[in-house]
Amino acid sequence: MSTxxxxxxxxxxxxxxxxxxxxPDDRPGQGLGVGGERLHYWVMGGPWTYASExxxxxGMTDADRAYYDALLDGTTGGVCGRGMYDCAGAWGxxxxxxxxxxxxxxxxxxxxxxxSGFLMVEGFDAALAAAREHAGDGGIAIGGGADxxxxxxxxxxxxxxxxxTAPVVLGRGKRLFEGFDHDVDLDILSVHHSPYAVHxxxxxxx
Amino acid sequence: MSTxxxxxxxxxxxxxxxxxxxxPDDRPGQGLGVGGERLHYWVMGGPWTYASExxxxxGMTDADRAYYDALLDGTTGGVCGRGMYDCAGAWGxxxxxxxxxxxxxxxxxxxxxxxSGFLMVEGFDAALAAAREHAGDGGIAIGGGADxxxxxxxxxxxxxxxxxTAPVVLGRGKRLFEGFDHDVDLDILSVHHSPYAVHxxxxxxx
Numbered sequence: 001m002s003t004x005x006x007x008x009x010x011x012x013x014x015x016x017x018x019x020x021x022x023x024p025d026d027r028p029g030q031g032l033g034v035g036g037e038r039l040h041y042w043v044m045g046g047p048w049t050y051a052s053e054x055x056x057x058x059g060m061t062d063a064d065r066a067y068y069d070a071l072l073d074g075t076t077g078g079v080c081g082r083g084m085y086d087c088a089g090a091w092g093x094x095x096x097x098x099x100x101x102x103x104x105x106x107x108x109x110x111x112x113x114x115x116s117g118f119l120m121v122e123g124f125d126a127a128l129a130a131a132r133e134h135a136g137d138g139g140i141a142i143g144g145g146a147d148x149x150x151x152x153x154x155x156x157x158x159x160x161x162x163x164x165t166a167p168v169v170l171g172r173g174k175r176l177f178e179g180f181d182h183d184v185d186l187d188i189l190s191v192h193h194s195p196y197a198v199h200x201x202x203x204x205x206x
Numbered sequence: 207m208s209t210x211x212x213x214x215x216x217x218x219x220x221x222x223x224x225x226x227x228x229x230p231d232d233r234p235g236q237g238l239g240v241g242g243e244r245l246h247y248w249v250m251g252g253p254w255t256y257a258s259e260x261x262x263x264x265g266m267t268d269a270d271r272a273y274y275d276a277l278l279d280g281t282t283g284g285v286c287g288r289g290m291y292d293c294a295g296a297w298g299x300x301x302x303x304x305x306x307x308x309x310x311x312x313x314x315x316x317x318x319x320x321x322s323g324f325l326m327v328e329g330f331d332a333a334l335a336a337a338r339e340h341a342g343d344g345g346i347a348i349g350g351g352a353d354x355x356x357x358x359x360x361x362x363x364x365x366x367x368x369x370x371t372a373p374v375v376l377g378r379g380k381r382l383f384e385g386f387d388h389d390v391d392l393d394i395l396s397v398h399h400s401p402y403a404v405h406x407x408x409x410x411x412x
Contacts, residue, residue, distance in 0.1 A: 017369065017392065017408075018383035019225045035389060153375075163223065165371075167408055169359075169383070169390035177224035177375070183241060184375035186223065191404055193397045200404050202223075202373055 006132065007074050007139030011149045012162030013176060014039045014197070020173035021146045031087030038168045042196035067192040067199035071162050072097070076138025077131045079104060079152075081145040082120075090118065097141065100134035102127045104148055124151045146176045153204070154182055161186065161202045212338065213280050213345030217355045218368030219382060220245045220403070226379035227352045237293030244374045248402035273398040273405035277368050278303070282344025283337045285310060285358075287351040288326075296324065303347065306340035308333045310354055330357045352382045359410070360388055367392065367408045 015021055016039060023033030030050045032039050037049055045059025060068065078097055082105035095101040095117025104127045108120040119134070121127040131140050142152050152158045186202035193199065221227055222245060229239030236256045238245050243255055251265025266274065284303055288311035301307040301323030310333045314326040325340070327333040337346050348358050358364045392408035399405065 017390075018386065038391070165406070167392040167394050169386070169388065169392070171387040171389050180224065180375070181377040182375065183377050184223075185244070186373040186375070188373050188399060188401060188404065191397060191399045193394060193406075195394060198394065198397055198404070198406050200371070200399075 006137045007076070007135070008159035009128070009140045009142060009152070009157050010071060010075065010160040010162060011142040011152050011158045012071050012164070013144045013146065013149050014042070014164040014166060015176050016166055016168050016170040016173070018169045018171065019175050019177060020170045021144060021176050023170050023173040026083075026087060026174065028087050028089060031084070033170075033173050035168075035170060036173065039166045041166065042164065042194055042199075046196070061194040061196070063192045063194040064197065064199070067162070067164070067190075067201070070190060070192075070201060072141060074139045075099075075135070075141045077135030078102065078141040078143060079124075079127050079131045079148065080143040081105075081148045082107070084144045085118070090116075099138070100131065102131040102134070124148070124155065128152075128157060146174055146178065149176065150178075150180045153180070153184060156206070158204050160189065161204055162199065163202070164197045164199045166197050212343050213282070213341070214365035215334070215346045215348060215358070215363050216277060216281065216366040216368060217348040217358050217364045218277050218370070219350045219352065219355050220248070220370040220372060221382050222372055222374050222376040222379070224375045224377065225381050225383060226376045227350060227382050229376050229379040232289075232293060232380065234293055234295060237290070239376075239379050241374075241376060242379065245372045247372065248370065248400055248405075252402070267400040267402070269398045269400040270403060270405070273368070273370070273396075273407070276396060276398075276407060278347060280345045281305075281341070281347045283341030284308065284347040284349060285330075285333050285337045285354065286349040287311075287354045288313070290350045291324070296322075305344070306337065308337040308340070330354070330361065334358075334361075334363060352380055352384065355382065356384075356386045359386070359390060362412070364410050366395065367410055368405065369408070370403045370405045372403050 023036035026033035042064040077099040078101045085103045112118045185205040189201040229242035232239035248270040283305040284307045291309045318324045327336045391411040395407040
């Protein structure tokens with residue numbers, strides 16, 4: 001339970017209608033798994049495939065952009081998982097979100113260049129503390145993968161949860177709430193939708 | 207694949223943010239399982255418990271009502287599962303939704319009074335056919351439980367899918383998409399939300 005006056009911790013992720021954050025066989029080169037590109041049509045502003053080249057967000061619809069901006073408003077740092085970092089190809093070697101992105105990993109020996117905006121840290125609590133240290137009084141964005149979202153929710157440190165649901169049933173893949181057995185009440189803060197997704201921002205009740 | 211000019215088949219159900227249609231131990235008297243009342247705050251117009259007496263829908267918010275009306279617009283019959291029928295106490299012995307509600311069950315011997323508006327039928331295809339026969343050219347509403355929604359989606363007979371998501375993580379219960387391994391693309395038709403739920407109506411792509 002955070003009692004400080006610093007910015008909120010916001011966890012956000014995109015799921016299919018059946019609750020998967022990736023299709024099967026997610027790996028570098030197909031970060032959202034087989035058929036999983038459809039989860040991120042909203043990020044790309046429309047259909048894309050792993051084979052195509054897109055500037056992420058270049059064509060985002062106004063509704064998708066409004067959600068995305070609300071999510072990142074006032075955040076000055078973040079935490080993501082090593083799997084997401086690797087699947088995203090380290091975003092080309094430089095953190096595109098501003099500030100420092102702490103990468104949660106057991107393999108902290110291969111630290112990227114400090115100028116990259118990435119910092120490898122082991123353990124969720126230490127990762128969040130490191131992100132806080134770098135982010136000053138700003139908010140912290142917690143991205144995927146699913147395991148980090150679950151750890152953050154279980155630790156009771158999430159102030160806001162953003163769930164984007166893409167209009168697709170994947171049938172297989174990695175489930176966001178797999179093995180998560182906590183009971184959590186939330187309040188709906190905002191709802192945005194485009195042809196590609198429904199975005200809901202929730203406040204987590206303490 | 208339906209090619210007739212009759213009304214649409216609409217499947218609809220309420221889930222938690224983690225995809226459960228009930229909490230654990232759902233049974234007559236606590237139809238949505240332990241803690242599951244929160245799934246239906248939108249139906250009741252606010253907090254309620256199994257112990258309290260409420261007229262369903264009496265206090266529905268305008269947004270919840272708008273979704274509910276869109277869902278039932280033009281429908282003249284329905285199909286639901288025996289579990290839902292039993293858990294709802296047979297809605298007091300009379301189908302409150304108008305027309306004939308076909309109850310999918312293996313136990314067809316105990317047919318209710320024909321005036322009740324309920325008809326017991328075995329097998330999903332036969333149940334849908336019976337509902338069609340009684341509904342004329344109108345649409346068919348397919349309610350819970352989760353197994354009927356899955357059967358209808360797997361059979362490719364659903365034109366529209368309504369998913370209501372309540373702002374609660376239950377952690378345990380019956381999962382809507384448990385064991386469902388089909389890949390389904392959908393289009394977002396409408397989005398409504400109240401403090402109690404986010405409602406999305408999807409068209410199922412064929």
